[in-house]
Amino acid sequence: MLIIKSPLEVLDMAEELLYEGKAKKIFSTDDPNVLLVQYKDSLTAFNAKKRDEKAGKGHLNNVISSWIFTWLAKKGVESHFIKQVDETHQLIRKVEIIPLETIVRNVTTGSLCRRLGVEEGKKLSRPIIEFSYKSDALDDPLINDDHAIVLGWATEEEVATIKSIALKVNKLLTELFASVGVLLVDFKLEFGRDEKGRVLLADEISPDTCRFWDSKTHDHLDKDRFRKDLGDVLGAYEEIWRRLSARGMDA
Numbered sequence: 527m528l529i530i531k532s533p534l535e536v537l538d539m540a541e542e543l544l545y546e547g548k549a550k551k552i553f554s555t556d557d558p559n560v561l562l563v564q565y566k567d568s569l570t571a572f573n574a575k576k577r578d579e580k581a582g583k584g585h586l587n588n589v590i591s592s593w594i595f596t597w598l599a600k601k602g603v604e605s606h607f608i609k610q611v612d613e614t615h616q617l618i619r620k621v622e623i624i625p626l627e628t629i630v631r632n633v634t635t636g637s638l639c640r641r642l643g644v645e646e647g648k649k650l651s652r653p654i655i656e657f658s659y660k661s662d663a664l665d666d667p668l669i670n671d672d673h674a675i676v677l678g679w680a681t682e683e684e685v686a687t688i689k690s691i692a693l694k695v696n697k698l699l700t701e702l703f704a705s706v707g708v709l710l711v712d713f714k715l716e717f718g719r720d721e722k723g724r725v726l727l728a729d730e731i732s733p734d735t736c737r738f739w740d741s742k743t744h745d746h747l748d749k750d751r752f753r754k755d756l757g758d759v760l761g762a763y764e765e766i767w768r769r770l771s772a773r774g775m776d777a
């Protein structure tokens with residue numbers, strides 16, 4: 527049984543720093559099945575070749591990601607998320623991360639356009655799912671289902687589960703963001719296996735990992751403001767948080 531502690535107790539629970547990534551730190555807790563995540567203020571792009579710090583970014587991504595995981599749970603999509611404990615920390619279930627980045631695209635942009643020479647900003651007739659192999663050393667190369675299965679990164683069944691959850695998340699989030707005047711252009715998901723081997727949605731869902739365009743103006747409200755030096759990165763993240771919190775969890 528998972529015992530949830532108060533925020534102060536939880537911060538005391540942070541035992542050992544297990545991992546420090548580009549945007550988050552992960553700590554062990556006194557419960558072997560629970561980890562504490564700290565969202566950092568650092569911003570990186572192009573496999574960390576471009577870096578910056580924005581005070582308050584970690585807080586915004588933590589509240590946005592916590593809000594989205596909580597809302598998805600209400601809609602029947604389970605994730606590793608347990609609860610937000612303070613401005614920059616959340617508790618998550620420990621999972622073994624499957625080394626795939628699952629990208630879902632609704633509108634053409636980014637690496638899809640660079641790679642395939644297709645026009646920017648075209649609505650796709652149905653979502654496209656892509657997989658990358660999670661490897662900083664190899665720059666997260668694009669792979670297909672066969673690579674993932676035959677090279678042993680995920681089973682055939684896990685790949686099918688990942689695709690089905692990714693499409694469900696896409697449908698739910700597309701509707702959610704449309705209701706706050708935001709077009710969900712594309713996003714990246716990660717998945718892990720819990721102690722029973724079940725596939726769970728993991729990592730984060732935030733303006734760092736999604737492309738959000740204002741529905742009317744197509745203004746970028748996400749990390750593309752940093753990637754493309756468009757300015758006011760934090761203002762865009764704040765705008766996403768303002769719209770979600772004004773909307774509320776109901777419905």
Ligand code: UDP
Pocket residue numbers: 627629635636637638666712713714734735736737749
């Ligand atoms: N993405 C991500 N982490 C990555 C790569 C991509 O969160 O390491 C997200 C990115 O924010 C976008 C989507 O996945 O919402 C598709 O990104 P794309 O492949 O177009 O990459 P980019 O153009 O950023 O190189």
